Structures are given as structure tokens and as C-alpha cells.
Amino acid sequence: MLSENEAKILFFLKDLKRTNSIEISTKIGIPESSVLSLIELLREKGYVKTEIISEKYYVLTEEGRKRKESGLPEDILINSLNGQEKDLNEIKNTLDEDFNIAISWAKRKGLIEIKEGKVIPKVKTYTSPEYLALSNLEKADINTINLLKKRGLIEEKERKIVNVELVKEPKESEIGISNLTREMIVSGEWKKYKFRKYNVEAFPPYYTISKKHYFREFLEKVKDIMISLGFKEINTGYIEMEFYNFDLLFQPQDHPAREIHDSFSVEGLGNIEDKELLSNVKEIHEKFWKYEWKQDITLRLMLRSQTTATTARVLASRPKAPQKVFTLGKVFRPDAIDATHLIEFHQLDGVIIDDNFTFRELLGVLKEIFYRLGIKEIKFKPAYFPFTEPSVEAYGYLEKLGWVEMCGAGLLRPEILSSVRIDSIAGAWGIGIERLAMSFLNISDIRLLYSNNIEYIRDMKVKIE
Ligand SMILES: N[C@@H](Cc1ccccc1)C(=O)O
Structure with missing residues (x-):
């Protein structure tokens, strides 16, 4: 017998033949952790074949989120100079704690030159590829990802994804339902299903009531x-x-x-x-x-x-x-x-x-x-x-x-x-x-x-x- 959620997954798979746990979770709206255990049950019952893979993905660090909002220091530096040279000290005051980061990345990227205490910009405006990538991590190329990692703006994570392939078609008569609705009775649809046994021995949920110390x-x-x-x-x-x-x-x-x-x-x-x-x-x-x-x-x-x-x-x-x-x-x-x-x-x-x-x-x-x-x-x-x-x-x-x-x-x-x-x-x-x-x-x-x-x-x- 199939539970209602198992049936949902199988009928979703019926057209696609193969999919993965993340897609099932987002399309059907069942939490990922439940999907993983449902898939395992279906595998045991012989309906699906599975393959577990692990996938790397990236999330913004706290600093990454901040920079995504306000921009990267070297971008801010170049754009505020607007093609004009300026005293290092003056820049230090306006950029405050981001000063060192801005200067060192701008220099490394060849965006500025420093001469006699002055910063001379070589471009008028600048938007770094790292900044653009912060809003679109999935599309970012590997070099940019590595750079973001190095700058501590993103963090690498790993998740388990299960690829699922349908190997046995589900039949409606195999679905065991626990909820009989008025509509099912009126339409006669109830005849298609099996009824799940009601477990009279299951323990009710445990609630702690308040009491005096x-x-x-x-x-x-x-x-x-x-x-x-x-x-x-x-x-x-x-x-x-x-x-x-x-x-x-x-x-x-x-x-x-x-x-x-x-x-x-x-x-x-x-x-x-x-x-x-x-x-x-x-x-x-x-x-x-x-x-x-x-x-x-x-x-x-x-x-x-x-x-x-x-x-x-x-x-x-x-x-x-x-x-x-x-x-x-x-x-x-x-x-x-x-x-x-x-x-x-x-x-x-x-x-x-x-x-x-x-x-x-x-x-x-x-x-x-x-x-x-x-x-x-x-x-x-x-x-x-x-x-x-x-x-x-x-x-x-x-x-x-x-x-x-x-x-x-x-x-x-x-x-x-x-x-x-x-x-x-x-x-x-x-x-x-x-x-x-x-x-x-x-x-x-x-x-x-x-x-x-x-x-x-x-x-x-x-x-x-
Ligand atoms: N106050 C005393 C106890 C005590 C109270 C009153 C009369 C005599 C003795 C104590 O703390 O040890």
C-alpha cells in the first residue's frame, strides 16, 4: 500500500520518469528531509531506483551579504573618484575601515596608481565581476567563485541530492488513504482507493502542562x-x-x-x-x-x-x-x-x-x-x-x-x-x-x-x- 505522499511522488514521476529530491521537494511542496525518507520507502517497495550524489553549493557569508547591499570597497573607491586624483589621507577618512581593502584590490586589479601620496585612477567607473556574482552565484564562473571564496564573501556547502528513476508504475488502487472526504463519497471516487488501518494503539502527543516549581x-x-x-x-x-x-x-x-x-x-x-x-x-x-x-x-x-x-x-x-x-x-x-x-x-x-x-x-x-x-x-x-x-x-x-x-x-x-x-x-x-x-x-x-x-x-x- 502507498501512502498519500508516496503516491504524490510516484504520480509526479510518472510523466518525468526521472528527477531528483530537490525538484520533488520544491514542486510538490514537501520538506526536503521528508522527501528523502519517502524516496527511501519507495525504493524499498521497488517503485524507484535511486542514486545518491553530493553537490557543492555556495552561500553568502555575513560580509558577503553586506557587500551585496553596499558594493565592494574598490568599486566604491573608483566610482567616488570619478576619474579625478585624490589625496590618500582624504580617501582614508571617507573609506574608514574599508580603506586598506579598497586600495589593495584596486592596485592589484590595476585600477589605480599611487604617486606621492595621491591616488590616480585609471578608469572612470568600475563594477567588479565579483560584485555582480554576489547576486547570481549559480551563474558565476569558477574563477570568480574562487575569488569570492578567497575574499571570505561566500562559503562552500555540500548537500545530498538523490536522483530518482521510476521503475514500476503506481496504480491508483494501491493508494491507501487515511482521509475520506465528502467529495470522495459523493463522486464515488473512494472506491478506487484502499483505506489505511486506523492505529488505535498509537500514543497521543505528549503535552507538558505548567506547574509550580x-x-x-x-x-x-x-x-x-x-x-x-x-x-x-x-x-x-x-x-x-x-x-x-x-x-x-x-x-x-x-x-x-x-x-x-x-x-x-x-x-x-x-x-x-x-x-x-x-x-x-x-x-x-x-x-x-x-x-x-x-x-x-x-x-x-x-x-x-x-x-x-x-x-x-x-x-x-x-x-x-x-x-x-x-x-x-x-x-x-x-x-x-x-x-x-x-x-x-x-x-x-x-x-x-x-x-x-x-x-x-x-x-x-x-x-x-x-x-x-x-x-x-x-x-x-x-x-x-x-x-x-x-x-x-x-x-x-x-x-x-x-x-x-x-x-x-x-x-x-x-x-x-x-x-x-x-x-x-x-x-x-x-x-x-x-x-x-x-x-x-x-x-x-x-x-x-x-x-x-x-x-x-x-x-x-x-x-x-
Ligand atoms: N537566627 C539564628 C536562629 C535563631 C533564631 C531565633 C532564636 C534563636 C535562634 C540562626 O540563624 O542561627
Whole structure:
């Protein structure tokens, strides 16, 4: 049985007896690559004999296209001189970067003479055969083609052409059709053809539908969990004053985390309206850390290195108890990037402010958050943070990785609460998000969270019960 396109080629061949793939493609309007495979099928079915030849052809280079538009430099030179002699320097100015090409080809072709710094033309007008050939490469003689090649104006290419000769006449009854039209039925023409079988097992085309990026989906699930626990979400900017990132959190100005290589600094200074707050912070730093606190350090800008800076901003707004607030966002720290470190990553910081809040309750809240994230086993270890006392680190048990550090937490120090005049108790924590994401997505390299491999991104699924 013949397909409709095979039949088209054979009936085209019926009158000509022989032709080639390029002609078939242009006359019938089937792309050349399809024609080549159709011819091969026809050869296998014994309808045609084929002969493969390769043919050289030429295409214009980018420079060739430019010269075809504007002319060759020596042509432009001669025609602009119009039979008059002219100073070399003057020509240099008008021809600019084409000057050397124009002079050397004009000299080589004997079109000019140079004497005492002057160019003397020997002809009044000139159109080079190379220029004419640029518009008609097929007709150009071999010398001109070689010259154009040498001048880099054309490029030689090769293409496969298949010569085809008909050896068996096609019959209409051999054509299998897949499209039955109204006209065929009305005219009875359908009786001449065979019907091609309909392949009910063929796969439909595959379309990829858009979906959320797995890491973003994970972040949203985490936020949903916090909201379901009664927390309010708050977000503040990436560029932060050292005041909120450090000073208000009782982190002294000579703290190692404030060294130049431990956070990214940003040019410029911020401003703090609340002068009372500024002086409160200065007072507690000087009283308890015993050093001279400097305002120009506190106003310096940086990329926040912890989302506890957002908690600091919440505190600075002096909210009334009870409060349950969280933030989930990016933080920035200089580091060498590897399978477990990035220089920007996400933290989830939260704070609960309540009159009778206790350390035990804080541990309970953390347990609940992790439980909802699917981490059923968690243990706490005493730790130190400049802004909390007592402080703990929480470790979660992950099947693949064992005990993994998940967060830092504690009750905010009284020095901090008094500087913002909050007289309740406040518990705060910061959770590293990428590590959690890695465990959920079953990834052992943190960089995969930001992979640009589209197949990988498409296939990744997020599941949190
Ligand atoms: N900000 C701390 C975590 C933390 C937040 C809040 C309270 C205690 C600890 C960190 O980045 O490691």
C-alpha cells in the first residue's frame, strides 16, 4: 500500500520518469528531509531506483551579504573618484575601515596608481565581476567563485541530492488513504482507493502542562502549616540595617558574625526614626557588653544574614501580647558553594509573645511544627545565641540522614524586651528551610533545589502528609 505522499511522488514521476529530491521537494511542496525518507520507502517497495550524489553549493557569508547591499570597497573607491586624483589621507577618512581593502584590490586589479601620496585612477567607473556574482552565484564562473571564496564573501556547502528513476508504475488502487472526504463519497471516487488501518494503539502527543516549581510548592506548604497553627505571616526586605539584624538582637558590634567576611554589606546608611529605641539599645549594649556602642555602625546596610531581623522589626513595632508571628524568606551569607552550602538560602523565623509564655511551651510549639512537617522524632540540646536565654538547638530524625540540626530557639533575653518595652515573655526560633526541603524532596545536593534541568524540574514531586 502507498501512502498519500508516496503516491504524490510516484504520480509526479510518472510523466518525468526521472528527477531528483530537490525538484520533488520544491514542486510538490514537501520538506526536503521528508522527501528523502519517502524516496527511501519507495525504493524499498521497488517503485524507484535511486542514486545518491553530493553537490557543492555556495552561500553568502555575513560580509558577503553586506557587500551585496553596499558594493565592494574598490568599486566604491573608483566610482567616488570619478576619474579625478585624490589625496590618500582624504580617501582614508571617507573609506574608514574599508580603506586598506579598497586600495589593495584596486592596485592589484590595476585600477589605480599611487604617486606621492595621491591616488590616480585609471578608469572612470568600475563594477567588479565579483560584485555582480554576489547576486547570481549559480551563474558565476569558477574563477570568480574562487575569488569570492578567497575574499571570505561566500562559503562552500555540500548537500545530498538523490536522483530518482521510476521503475514500476503506481496504480491508483494501491493508494491507501487515511482521509475520506465528502467529495470522495459523493463522486464515488473512494472506491478506487484502499483505506489505511486506523492505529488505535498509537500514543497521543505528549503535552507538558505548567506547574509550580517543587521548591516553591514546598515553601508554600510550610507557610500553610504555620498559618494553620494560628501564626500571622510578616515579610520585610532583604536589605537591612545592622540595627535590626544585630544590635536590637543584643549582638555586640564586635561580634564575629559581624566581621566583613561573614555577611554581605551594602553601600549606604539607613535611618531610624525611633530615637528612644536607639538610645535604649545603646544603653543596654554599653551596660552589659561594656564597650562604646556606635550609631554609624548600627545604621550600616547589609543583606540580612538571618530572618531574626524580621522578628526584631516585629519587636520594634512594640506589639501588644499575645502575638504569634512568622516570616519565611531568604537570607545571605558569604560561603563556598557546595553540596550543603549556598550563599543565599531560606529561614523561617517565628516569635510568640504572651504574658505567661514558658520555655516548655516553646519546645511544644516547635515539636508541633516539625510533626506537621512529617518529622515525628525531635530532640533538643542546650545551645547559645546572643539573643535568647535559655537557648536550644532542635534536631530532627530523618530516615536517610539520621539526626539533623533543624533550628535554633530560645526565650528572648530580657535586655531585648526591655529595650522595646514589652513586659511579656517571648519565645523565638529560626529554622533552616533548605535542609528540610532536601529531606522531603529526597535530594542530597542542595544545589538541586535551584537546578535548571527542565526534565528534572518537571518530574520532581512534593508530598507532605
Ligand atoms: N537566627 C539564628 C536562629 C535563631 C533564631 C531565633 C532564636 C534563636 C535562634 C540562626 O540563624 O542561627
